[in-house]
Amino acid sequence: QKEVEQNSGPLSVPEGAIASLNCTYSDRGSQSFFWYRQYSGKSPELIMFIYSNGDKEDGRFTAQLNKASQYVSLLIRDSQPSDSATYLCAVRGGKLIFGQGTELSVKP
Amino acid sequence: SQTIHQWPATLVQPVGSPLSLECTVEGTSNPNLYWYRQAAGRGLQLLFYSVGIGQISSEVPQNLSASRPQDRQFILSSKKLLLSDSGFYLCAWSLPGGYTFGSGTRLTVV
Numbered sequence: 620q621k622e623v624e625q626n627s628g629p630l631s632v633p634e635g636a637i638a639s640l641n642c643t644y645s646d647r648g649s650q651s652f653f654w655y656r657q658y659s660g661k662s663p664e665l666i667m668f669i670y671s672n673g674d675k676e677d678g679r680f681t682a683q684l685n686k687a688s689q690y691v692s693l694l695i696r697d698s699q700p701s702d703s704a705t706y707l708c709a710v711r712g713g714k715l716i717f718g719q720g721t722e723l724s725v726k727p
Numbered sequence: 728s729q730t731i732h733q734w735p736a737t738l739v740q741p742v743g744s745p746l747s748l749e750c751t752v753e754g755t756s757n758p759n760l761y762w763y764r765q766a767a768g769r770g771l772q773l774l775f776y777s778v779g780i781g782q783i784s785s786e787v788p789q790n791l792s793a794s795r796p797q798d799r800q801f802i803l804s805s806k807k808l809l810l811s812d813s814g815f816y817l818c819a820w821s822l823p824g825g826y827t828f829g830s831g832t833r834l835t836v837v
Contacts, residue, residue: 661830662817709826717763717771
């Protein structure tokens with residue numbers, strides 16, 4: 620079992636819709652959880668982090684964490700074509716471990 | 728301000744040639760530094776991390792090595808590159824809110 624798992628996609632949503640990205644992790648001792656956005660050919664950039672169970676909102680982005688289910692998600696409201704990218708889930712217990720990423724395509 | 732520099736941006740090297748990639752950080756002292764590699768269409772694989780000068784931990788056995796000769800300098804090296812070493816190499820440092828990445832080096836071994 621991979622330490623951090625994501626659906627590779629591609630996930631395609633129409634402009635203005637909600638995009639839902641999901642991630643599961645295996646280490647129950649994980650303490651912090653991150654979502655990175657990576658445009659093609661570029662390095663990842665941090666968009667959200669969450670430490671506690673529940674929701675955390677930042678603009679159009681909401682991160683959701685359920686430690687009992689070992690599940691973390693990212694919701695993007697009012698999706699824009701500029702949101703088209705690969706979204707990487709990362710989990711830190713000791714080191715930061717990444718999932719393989721989900722490719723999101725927002726169609727105008 | 729805190730910044731991380733990585734160079735070169737792209738590199739094409741023949742099989743069997745040596746490699747040296749450099750990463751430097753500014754605006755902080757004693758950072759934890761990391762080297763990741765991303766193969767085409769894949770996630771990020773942690774290669775090495777360092778918590779201080781001369782302190783290197785290796786995550787994946789391979790023909791790569793890392794060194795930290797100065798507090799804010801982290802170097803990734805190889806004596807002889809393999810085709811499988813091709814990829815996108817990223818240096819990162821850890822901050823309380825997560826890791827910040829450099830702009831990366833795209834290495835193609837031919």
